[in-house]
Amino acid sequence: MLALQCGCWYREGSFRNNHRWGWGWIPPSTGFASENIKRDYCTIQRFKKLITRDPMKITKKWVGNDVCHYPGFKCATVPDQKVTALAAADFNGYHFGGRDLQLTGFLDQLPDLSIFHANSNNFTGPVPKNITTSRVRYLFELDLSNNKYSGEFPVSVLQATNLTFLDIRFNSFSGSVPAKVFNLDLDVLFINNNKFSQQLPRNLGSTPVLYLTLANNNFRGPIPKSIGNARNLLEVLFLNNELEGCLPYEIGKLDKAVVFDVGSNKLTGPIPHSFACLKKMEILNLAVNKFYGPVPEMVCDLPRLANLSLSYNYFTQVGPECRKLIKKRILDVRMNCILDLPGQRSAADCAKFFSKKRTCPNERSLSYIPCRKGGYSSSLETSDQQSMAPAAAPITYNALKPHKLRL
Template identity: 30%
Template sequence: MAALRSMLTLLLLAHLLTFWPASSSSSLTGEHGDREALLAFKEALSDDSGALNSWNASSSDFCRWAGVTCSRRHPSRVVSLSLRYGKMGGSISPDIGNLTFLRRLDLFYNTLSGEIPHTLSRLRRLRFLELAYNSLAGEIPADLSNCSNLVYLSVEVNGLHGGIPSGLGSLSQLQVLYVGENNIVGRIPPSLGNLSVLESLALYQNKLEGTIPEGLSRLRYLRYIQAGRNSLSGTIPPLFFNMSSLQYLGFSSNKLHGRLPPDVGRHLPDLQVLRLGGVGNNFSGPIPSSLHNATRIQELGLANNSFEGRVPPEVGMLCPS
């Protein structure tokens, strides 16, 4: 559900913004550091919309350039670069890795191509990395695991291939991981079960296969998991149906089977979306009447399975009159 995803992202942004100081004028000490990195970054882009018109090589006050925020404590150091909806093409320059004070990089919804530069791994202070809705290719850099302060990582809706690096499971502060709608292959790394504060995980519309790691069902803060439209097989780990934090559980259009626990609705009080339908899955058994206890549910997708018996009348009570 896009609204739920947007709400979770906005809440996280509001939390992170409290750590980012407002911009201030640059000092001359930054002219041959962050300023040069920004100009090299611009050089690799095509900017037909003029989003970067203020990025003038003759101006030393780069902290006033569009999308740039500098530190209060270190006035010549860039801490945030936000150019979402900029209609910019081209590629992400490796020089971005020279902005070593950067905490937030937001390039959402442009037309950027090429690969994600490995130099991002130099950004040890980086907390927020948003590269979604571009045309990026190549693989997710394994050395992003060096960005140990990452809280938010989104590369969804690109053309990325390869697997999900298992090293991402070492990002102990990560709360959001979105890699959906790419061409990602292989298995879901069991190491993702180590992301103890993870709240939101999007793996949908890739080419993932194998079983669902049981460790994911032990993530006590997980509210959103969307892994539909893959080739996942086996059963959903039973503990998923006991995760009281869950608001969105999506495994539609895979190769999964199994039965829903009779008391599933009693253990998911905040559930808003349950998606297990679509082509490929083969869930069976009765539809549990306990689902009527999930009073916040807005979408219940169970089609194209092998459920037996009647739809419990209690479940019908969830529909608005």
């Protein structure tokens, strides 16, 4: 049976659970700005019927033909058609809810959309399969964070190859993250605060991202050596996972990085001397792991360091440069095995740890410094101080909060 509702034809029973899903036809004399807007209006009105919880009464304003002025929507000119259409949907913080509130049939039915943000809502079900570059041609920002998603990684995003921003944090996704994710041409990848459990893919370093957060999952195993190839990285958060093994010297190749955080894992070994190459590093967190040995003076001598967290490890020695940072409260070495400093582990605790022989694969690589002539130097050598302007406040730590993130 066919019926007319809100200016759109629809076929009853064409959507599961007896939702009435339309075909998108609107009579021609309705005064819309373009045929694209007609289509988008119909899609919005169908989607509106799925929203049964709207605490901010947003959808009450989704009336009339001028969808470009609906709260949460913005329009622009479609580049290849030179007509007006919906270009952005921003539902951040709207707290939409519904018995079966899904994005299938909505997000994939807005082919001119370039930005979709939906932080802090109650979307569930599968992420739409048809968000391919051929379908939603200009989609470059997708934020599904802080919703009710579960199950496997939403592999459909791999088809949206124009994406530069992908944020699926604070859901209950589990299983593995496909290695292909790290081949996407992204600037931002936030997958923290889910339930992913796997070894990090070997091609991790293939990612071109600037900001990467993998925190608060169950990633295990070592950090791949390929990370040294991710030369665009500015901030990377691995904290609060189950990562193991020694840090690869290749981390020292991240010469643009300002934040590197592997706190609260099961990592071990000495700090690689290659960290002396991290000239722009401001926040370096290795706390709550099983690192040991002397703290390299060249690391304490990095010119931009504002916070160096080494607490709750098994470090045994700090030199003059590191002691300067302790006095400035830049360096935290509480609960280590440094005999002449207060707030350290007990002698019994340290003795128990060092009673077992501990080595790293390719120990010689831990003394390698890729940014220095000859590649090697003594652990007490300090770097040349450089005068650098302070950088902007870190961004990725804000991603560890569930609500709206501003970049």
